Amino acid sequence: MSAAAKPASSSPPLLELSGVHTHIGAYHILHGVDLAVPAGQLTMLLGRNGAGKTTTLRSIMGLWQASRGRISFAGEAIGGPSGQAATPDIARRDIAYVPENMGIFAALTVSENMLLAARGARRLADLDTARLDWLFRLFPALKKFWLYPAGKLSGGQKQMLAIARAMVEPRRLLLIDEPSKGLAPAMVQNMVEALQELKRGAGASSEPGQAGTTILMVEQNFMVARALGDGVAVMDDGRVVHSGAMRELAEDEALQQRLLGLSLGAHQ
Numbered sequence: 001m002s003a004a005a006k007p008a009s010s011s012p013p014l015l016e017l018s019g020v021h022t023h024i025g026a027y028h029i030l031h032g033v034d035l036a037v038p039a040g041q042l043t044m045l046l047g048r049n050g051a052g053k054t055t056t057l058r059s060i061m062g063l064w065q066a067s068r069g070r071i072s073f074a075g076e077a078i079g080g081p082s083g084q085a086a087t088p089d090i091a092r093r094d095i096a097y098v099p100e101n102m103g104i105f106a107a108l109t110v111s112e113n114m115l116l117a118a119r120g121a122r123r124l125a126d127l128d129t130a131r132l133d134w135l136f137r138l139f140p141a142l143k144k145f146w147l148y149p150a151g152k153l154s155g156g157q158k159q160m161l162a163i164a165r166a167m168v169e170p171r172r173l174l175l176i177d178e179p180s181k182g183l184a185p186a187m188v189q190n191m192v193e194a195l196q197e198l199k200r201g202a203g204a205s206s207e208p209g210q211a212g213t214t215i216l217m218v219e220q221n222f223m224v225a226r227a228l229g230d231g232v233a234v235m236d237d238g239r240v241v242h243s244g245a246m247r248e249l250a251e252d253e254a255l256q257q258r259l260l261g262l263s264l265g266a267h268q
Contacts, residue, residue, distance in 0.1 A: 014039035014214045015060065015173060020069035020080070022052075022059045029055045031238035032069065037173075037231075042199050042215040044225045044246055046260060047235035053218040054100060056235070057175045060216075061097050062087040073173065092119075093173075096166035100177040100218075102158050106151025110142055110161060113150050117165040127168070135164045138194045156187030160194070167198065167213075174198075176217040180224050192227050199228070222260075226250045234259045 013036035022030040030052050037043045045053050058064045060071055062078070062085055070080040077083025078090050091097075096117075104113055111124055114132075121127050136143040139160040145153060150161060159179055166174055179195075180188045198213065219225045225232070229246030242249075242259050249255060 012039060013037055014074060015216065016070075016072050017056070017060070018070045018072075020056075020059060020066045020071060022055055022064050023067045024055070024064060029238055030059065030066070033235075033238070033240055035233050035240050035243070037214060037216050039214050041230040042195075042217060042228055043231040043233060044229035045216060045218045045233050045235065046220075046222075046225060048261065051235040052238040053235055054177055055238075057097065057099075057177055057216070057218060060090075060175060061095070062090050094171045095173045095175070096171045098162045098166050098174070098176045098179065100181065102162040104150045104158055104161055104165070106149065108150055109147050110150050110153070111146050113161060114142075114165055114168050118168045120169060131168065131170075135167060138197055139164050154187075156183045156191070159183060159187075159191065163191075163194070163198075171213055174213055174215045176215065178218050178220060180219060180221045188221065188224065192224055195228055222256075 015035075015037040017033050017035040020030055020033040020035075021028070033052070033056055035045075035056070045056065047053050055064060059066050059079060065084050066080045068081065070083065071078050072083075073090075073093060073095065078085045078093070105116070108116070115121060115124055115127065118127055141153070141157045141160060142164055145157065150158065153161065163176065163179060166176075179191055183191065195215075199215070217228070219228075226246060232242075232244060232246040232249050233240045234242040234249075236259070242255075249259075
């Protein structure tokens, strides 16, 4: 499928990038990204190191501003020269971002980190208890270390906190950058199981179990990508060079080799 083509889906795109260019200082990083993220699905963003994946996520959030093109969410422009929204305004549209470095506040407790992410709560008692119970079931370590400084958590526990913090309130779109990076295999499996449940049950309302959250995720672990992805977009040199169903890429080793330089079968 060509870069301009869109994955077959019955869902309209919730997020769409059209001809997006991003410069960082003197460097031209994105060279006309076209990307459609269908509502209610998990789209994997794959590619070699330096392909522009993190820059794409940061451009969506307005942390780096697109110099050309358009980024639209639910049909409204949020990025690009003619419609650049500020990052806080983008977040208020129910878009959450989990950066590669997790961005947790090490000196604050787990509970304080969660509270900071809850726009509708001023104190812990204001948090949605049903949603917290649901998150505790997905990430049991959060409950165990609720009053511990977040900086004392293991790397895997910090990653779980970063994801749970993004989901402490209902979100329409979740952007996640390399959640399995540096994690032990057992922790990766726990994270995959939690994200699979998020796919099935994280909703656009406060009621756990309702569908509605759309996820765009950068991932270098191809087993994780295959386990979680509905759709996939592959980037190279600042462009999307392939988009389609994750299943189709997972079954085509020649395509994997051409696009990514390796095959999923080698990582069984």
